[in-house]
Amino acid sequence: MDLLASQLINGLHVGSIYALIALGYTMVYGIIKLINFAHGDIIMVGAYTAVITLVSLNWSPVAALIAAIVVCVLLGLTIERVAYKPLRSSPRISSLITAIGVSMLLQNAALLLFGAQPRPFPIVLKVEPLRFGGLQISFITLLTLGVTALLMISLQTFVHNSKPGKAMRAASEDYATAQLMGINVNNIISLTFAIGSALAAIGAYLYVMAYPAVSPTMGSLPGLKAFIAAVLGGIGIIPGAMLGAFVLGIAESLAKAYISSQMSDAVVYFILILVLLFKPTGLMGKPSGEKV
Amino acid sequence: MLKVNEINLFYGSIHTLRDISFQVCAGEIVSLIGANGAGKSSILNAISGLVPIASGDILFQGQSIRKTPAFRLVSRGLAQVPEGRRVFARMSVMENLEMGAFTRQEASGIRDDLEMVFDHFPRLKERRKQAAGTLSGGEQQMLAMGRALMSRPKLLMMDEPSMGLAPLLVSEIFDIIHQINREGTTILLVEQNAQMALSLANRAYVLETGKIVKEGLGSTLLADEDVRKAYLGG
Numbered sequence: 001m002d003l004l005a006s007q008l009i010n011g012l013h014v015g016s017i018y019a020l021i022a023l024g025y026t027m028v029y030g031i032i033k034l035i036n037f038a039h040g041d042i043i044m045v046g047a048y049t050a051v052i053t054l055v056s057l058n059w060s061p062v063a064a065l066i067a068a069i070v071v072c073v074l075l076g077l078t079i080e081r082v083a084y085k086p087l088r089s090s091p092r093i094s095s096l097i098t099a100i101g102v103s104m105l106l107q108n109a110a111l112l113l114f115g116a117q118p119r120p121f122p123i124v125l126k127v128e129p130l131r132f133g134g135l136q137i138s139f140i141t142l143l144t145l146g147v148t149a150l151l152m153i154s155l156q157t158f159v160h161n162s163k164p165g166k167a168m169r170a171a172s173e174d175y176a177t178a179q180l181m182g183i184n185v186n187n188i189i190s191l192t193f194a195i196g197s198a199l200a201a202i203g204a205y206l207y208v209m210a211y212p213a214v215s216p217t218m219g220s221l222p223g224l225k226a227f228i229a230a231v232l233g234g235i236g237i238i239p240g241a242m243l244g245a246f247v248l249g250i251a252e253s254l255a256k257a258y259i260s261s262q263m264s265d266a267v268v269y270f271i272l273i274l275v276l277l278f279k280p281t282g283l284m285g286k287p288s289g290e291k292v
Numbered sequence: 293m294l295k296v297n298e299i300n301l302f303y304g305s306i307h308t309l310r311d312i313s314f315q316v317c318a319g320e321i322v323s324l325i326g327a328n329g330a331g332k333s334s335i336l337n338a339i340s341g342l343v344p345i346a347s348g349d350i351l352f353q354g355q356s357i358r359k360t361p362a363f364r365l366v367s368r369g370l371a372q373v374p375e376g377r378r379v380f381a382r383m384s385v386m387e388n389l390e391m392g393a394f395t396r397q398e399a400s401g402i403r404d405d406l407e408m409v410f411d412h413f414p415r416l417k418e419r420r421k422q423a424a425g426t427l428s429g430g431e432q433q434m435l436a437m438g439r440a441l442m443s444r445p446k447l448l449m450m451d452e453p454s455m456g457l458a459p460l461l462v463s464e465i466f467d468i469i470h471q472i473n474r475e476g477t478t479i480l481l482v483e484q485n486a487q488m489a490l491s492l493a494n495r496a497y498v499l500e501t502g503k504i505v506k507e508g509l510g511s512t513l514l515a516d517e518d519v520r521k522a523y524l525g526g
Contacts, residue, residue, distance in 0.1 A: 163394070170380050170391050176342055177378040182366030182395035182443065 002134045007257045008250060013141045013210065015249020016148035020203030021226035022233070022241040023155065024076075024196025030172035030236035031185075031192055032088070034095050038079055038102035040223015042197050044110060046072045046204030047214045051119050061124040069201040076197030077190055085186075110216035121212035144206045151199060152242055159238060164191060172236065225252075228272050234282025243283055247271070293318045293447055293478050294339070299348030301331075301338055308334045310502045311348070316447065321469070321479040323489040323510065325523060326499030332482040333375050335499075336449050339480075340372045341365055352447070367395040369446030373453060375482075377436040381425030385416055388424050388435055392442030402442070409438040412468055430461040437468070447478045454485040466492055486523035490514040498523075 021043060028036045046068040053064040083102050087095045127139035159165035171178040171188045178185055207222060208214055225248060233244025248268055255267035275283060294316040301309035309331050316322045324332050337343045339350055341362035349358050352370060360368075371392075380388050389409060393402045410417040413434040419427060424435055433453055440448055453469070454462040466488050473479050483489035490496055493510035498519060506513065513519050 163390075166383070166387055166390065167394060169383060169387075173380045173382055174378055176362075177374055177380070178391075179342065179362040180340060180366070180372050180374060181391045181439070182363050183391070184361075184363045 003257060005135055006137075007253045009135075009137055009141060011250030011253035012246065013144050013249070014253060015229075015246035016144045017203050017207050017210075017222065018226045018229045018249055019148055019242045019245035020151065020199045020206070021222055022229040022245045023152075023238065024200050025227050026230040026233070026235055026238060026241040027168075027172075027192050027196050029230070030238075031168070031175070031189055032084070032095075033092060034084060034099060035227065036079075036084075036196075037096075037099040037223075038083075038106060039196065039200060040219040040221075040226070041103050041106035041110075042072050042076060042200045042219065043204040043207065043222055044214075044216060044219035045075055045106065046201035047121070047208045047218060048110065048114060048119075049201075050205055050208065051121055051214045054122055054124065055119075064124075065202070065205050068205055069198050072197040072201035072204075073194045076193040076200075080190060080193040085189075107216050107220075114216065116216065118213040118215035118218075121208040121214055123212075124209065140206075140209050144210070147202065147206065151202065155195070155199075155238065164188070168192060225268070228268065232272055232275055232282055234285030237282070237284050240282055240284035247283070293320075293353060294480065295351040296335070296339065297349045297351070299335075299338060299350065300346045301334055301343060302346050303334075303343075308502050309338065309345075312499075312502075312504060313348075314497050314504060314507070316478060316480050318446075318478055319473075319476070320494045321473050321481060321492055321510075323481045323483055323493035323496040324499055325483055325486045325489050325496060325513075327523075328484065329501075330499040331502040332484075332499055333451050334502075336372055336451050336480070336482055339449065340370065366443050366445075369444075371440040371443045371445035371448050373436045373440045373448070373450040375451035376455065377429075377432045379424040379427070379432050379435050379439070381423065383424060384421055385424055385427070385435055386420045388439050389416075389420075389442050392439035395443060401444070405442055405444055409441055412441075412471065413438050429456050430458070430465070433457060433461075433465060434468075437465075437472075441472065441477075445477060447480060448472065449480045449482070451482045452484060453481070454483060454488060462488060486519070487514075490519075 024039050025036060028034060049068040049071040050064045053059040053067045054061065079102055083098050084095055087098060125139060129136045129138045159169055167183045168188050168191065170181065171183060171185050175185060226245065229245035229248045230241045232248060233240030251271055252264050252268050255264040259267060296312060296314050298311045298313050299309055300311060312335060324335060326332050334343065338345050341360055345358065349356050352368065357365060380391065389406060396402055415431055416434055416438055419431065424432065427435060453465050457465065462485065469479060470492060481489055481493065490510045490513050496508065496510050496513050497504050498506035498513065506519065
């Protein structure tokens with residue numbers, strides 16, 4: 001019983017981090033129909049920014065987090081402006097390949113700058129784990145869950161109640177018609193990249209607090225998992241990315257405990273295949289209706 | 293109000309619009325009629341800046357808007373009801389109308405216009421909390437028109453408002469277009485339903501494979517032999 005409970009909590013923990021990253025994939029896809037493969041590497045850049053500011057510059061943990069957010073947002077905006085914007089009217093495959101190229105560029109730039117040797121991420125929080133009966137929950141887990149919940153509520157409030165948020169939903173439903181409303185879609189796209197990158201930076205920080213190793217390719221796996229989470233929930237749909245991420249995190253951690261830790265990724269992919277077989281648009285995706 | 297000067301438009305290697313020239317004066321209803329694929333929608337999309345023209349010029353209130361991006365035209369008084377209505381299906385009726393007023397700041401003016409839209413289309417008021425995608429085709433057309441009106445346009449361009457609607461609804465929609473025009477909005481109407489479009493219009497242009505082949509008063513064209521044969525079933 002305790003094993004099950006603690007695995008569920010672990011699942012929510014990794015699921016939270018996947019969710020923060022998955023939101024960036026899904027929001028960008030929602031508007032420009034691009035799988036931004038460089039998004040996973042934003043995590044890596046965020047993690048390096050945090051580790052350098054913390055260790056080499058001796059900044060406080062909060063300052064390091066802010067630095068990571070700022071660097072990731074600027075990087076996300078730059079990538080969009082330099083790599084994707086010129087291809088806005090090209091076939092989608094061009095921007096997809098460009099995204100893969102940007103990802104490789106970031107990884108190799110990090111390799112060149114920082115070397116292949118992983119850097120340890122320092123302990124920024126020393127709090128005893130909390131006990132609930134026989135259950136032990138680390139403070140980092142609680143913090144991750146809390147921060148993620150707060151960010152998701154804020155994001156939902158933003159896209160449903162604010163004017164730029166509504167414009168973002170309008171642009172994601174119909175890019176051309178949004179322009180006919182007077183919405184500057186270029187600004188909306190920049191805003192989307194900025195929000196996605198900021199969430200990824202926070203996700204990166206929470207990720208290295210739990211798995212304290214920073215390396216040039218560290219973003220690939222969480223990036224891939226988050227992408228799967230986004231597809232699982234229905235790509236382009238914000239609550240879908242959240243749901244997909246939690247389903248995936250819990251499945252992964254249950255598989256680790258009850259099946260085998262080597263097989264956990266296989267289980268994740270199997271679930272993805274099953275969902276896509278029976279509901280190709282993802283868990284929360286609606287079949288694309290005729291617009292006549 | 294609007295002057296289109298010898299514009300040419302290409303989609304890939306297809307020459308969609310050939311030296312199209314026409315104008316719309318303040319207060320008028322002008323119709324562009326023609327068969328499917330004649331280039332009617334392309335003209336509207338060229339004016340609103342969604343597709344770039346290869347040559348020629350477009351003047352709106354005396355100023356060239358050829359290079360003005362689509363989103364800047366709304367605050368200058370140009371609104372378009374796109375073909376196929378294109379309401380934001382997952383957003384509520386109210387949110388769709390809010391998007392129509394996206395460029396405006398004055399809350400009281402927006403509220404007045406919302407009342408005006410609900411006066412024209414009482415059904416939208418009943419359904420204001422519903423997702424736009426759940427509305428019927430006619431209601432979606434009303435929403436698309438209401439949404440465009442929310443920008444308080446000087447010139448309203450409408451692309452096939454009758455498409456896919458039952459005849460009774462079509463005349464209802466055209467009545468409302470007439471009313472909107474009487475309240476001071478200039479209208480450029482693109483239609484396949486030539487009968488309705490010509491009866492409503494002050495002036496009209498007939499488009500064939502990317503060229504204007506005839507122009508005249510709505511009533512004159514309605515009586516024109518060739519037009520009757522080609523578009524009005526004899």
